[in-house]
Amino acid sequence: MNLKELSQNLGLSQTTVSRALNGYPEVSPATRARVEQAAKAFNYRPSTRAKGLATGKALAIGHVIPVSTKHEMVNPIFGDFIAGAGETYGRHGYEMILSIVADEEEEQIYRGLKSRRAVDGVIVHGPRMNDPRIKLLHDLGLPFAVHGRASGTTLPYSWLDVNNRSAFSRATTFLFDLGHRQIALINGLEVMDFAHRRREGYTAALLDKGLPVNPAMMRSGEMTEVFGYRSAADMLDSALPPTAILCASLISALGVRRAIEERGLRMGHDVSVITHDDALSYLQNGGDVPIFTATRSSVRQAGRKLAEMLLDAIANSHQDLQTHLFEAELMVGQSTGPAPTKD
């Protein structure tokens, strides 16, 4: 069923039917009701493509998901973020189009989305230090919003981020206050902006408390369980093992716990652990009482909100950029306790 058929069926012109369906005022309430009823009866929906052609809008937002060629990793937070953004799109009649892309093809994909007029805007995932995508999108004139930030970029842009710096600084201080002096950091890949900021927060807190920043106490890598395990095992076996570990993801934290327990130590007693928790639906941090003490911020909520920001910017085509900084919660669980007293 298309507009033409529907309007013939109703004995009206396409114009009138279109207007009735799109809420224009030049249609009598009676006619509108009749049209709406018929549309429902025939399950009529305007063709996305035709509507897009006519209006010049795509009614779609692009998400370009980088999959690093080196690691073949899909960021595990991606599913929940997308779910959040999807909720927003659904409410606004937008579609989400997804491109899975190897690092080196990214630029071509963005150019393609623009020149094919396939989307009205894009969400940038996984911003890195000095991320070139910001300038690219800026130059292309394609509206965009970034999940995270890109340190080192001078151009202004819309973003939504967790205050990673403050979260990790607070976590470090929390451990210091419990008496810990050997505090390790098992971080994500530090080309990623979020990981960079977390390290900043960590080192700033150490320095603030007069503790040395010891490279031997810092690891950086793709946040897998095995990476958490190996990093923790390595450091726990060293001459001066950490009494506390700060960890960038719940998945790595599971590996950290494995390393701790494998050594006959007890987490929260012999070794304290704080992890960042993205509140992923399939990776809950325990039940009522969290297993891990964690800096927590829902990535799904971030998806919802960032999508709203972008749609808002597109709808109002205002150039004043929006930014939003979520403050992570520091939730105390069972994985932290006072530093063990030496005896």
Added chain:
Amino acid sequence: MNLKELSQNLGLSQTTVSRALNGYPEVSPATRARVEQAAKAFNYRPSTRAKGLATGKALAIGHVIPVSTKHEMVNPIFGDFIAGAGETYGRHGYEMILSIVADEEEEQIYRGLKSRRAVDGVIVHGPRMNDPRIKLLHDLGLPFAVHGRASGTTLPYSWLDVNNRSAFSRATTFLFDLGHRQIALINGLEVMDFAHRRREGYTAALLDKGLPVNPAMMRSGEMTEVFGYRSAADMLDSALPPTAILCASLISALGVRRAIEERGLRMGHDVSVITHDDALSYLQNGGDVPIFTATRSSVRQAGRKLAEMLLDAIANSHQDLQTHLFEAELMVGQSTGPAPTKD
């Protein structure tokens, strides 16, 4: 830059330029080369919407991701599956459009995709027992392919699945051969078809070996770490604890391990564990030697292949349905060993 501008620029008609770009034979090699060069220079790409309107194809595949309202869960395998499918789409010039949808809205979404002519076909995720979507899509005449199968459905359809039944049957037999007689199953939600089949494989093997099927040894739920932990803890604390546990996901298996070790037991020694492993990029099963003995099948590979099957069916519009059954590998890791001898 659009076709009209490009063709004016070249002093050719739109027809010729379009044909040159789309590989039609009625264009001299010289002209074609000239057109292609200009297209590249101006970064010209045909508008997706206009092309779609003209050809009647959407050049897009829909993925409808159900997010259960009850659990608010996004299936963790989703990211990797999508990454695989995305690779295929990229190669074929297709786009992937994603709808995140609460269970009860699913039907409306499929109808919408069809009547708006937004996609050429859809991938069905997470099929359940007697899944009503199969009939719906069949009736709508929207090409589709299912990731998994839907037991109880009589209509024929295209699908790709892991042989869950055989995988879990083999795993159970493997444990039996190691001397285990108390073998527990920590399964996914058994409304899901894959979980149903896994239980079938498990019980069939038990019966085959003359072992009783004991409901107290079986759990079913959303496959989180906590669910694995609670189920395992519960059963290990029972009067007749299992000496081996079959687990439906690596994430739950991490919880199972936690329960085991928390009780001062050693995994692979006191309690054996076999888990299914979807080979998710961020959740690798250890390094060189797998931590868990596992039935393994790459969900990313499944995504790649299923997308190919669907595109193929659409391109050739052949009604002969394709099906594909992956056989899972049974990989031996460190989590299994001979049943402890009672003394």
Added chain:
DNA sequence: AATCAATTCCAAAGCGCTTTGGATGACCTA
């Protein structure tokens, strides 16, 4: 009865492509 302003509707153009049905030459053949 004539005028005016709303109200309600419509015909047709246009969005950017593909594709049908020729038109125009160039080159052979007889």
Added chain:
DNA sequence: TAGGTCATCCAAAGCGCTTTGGAATTGATT
């Protein structure tokens, strides 16, 4: 030289919608 065949290109219609610029109808006003 006329007729036929290719090779190469083009004008225009059509895909399904929105939207512009009226036209027709109605009711109120003078």
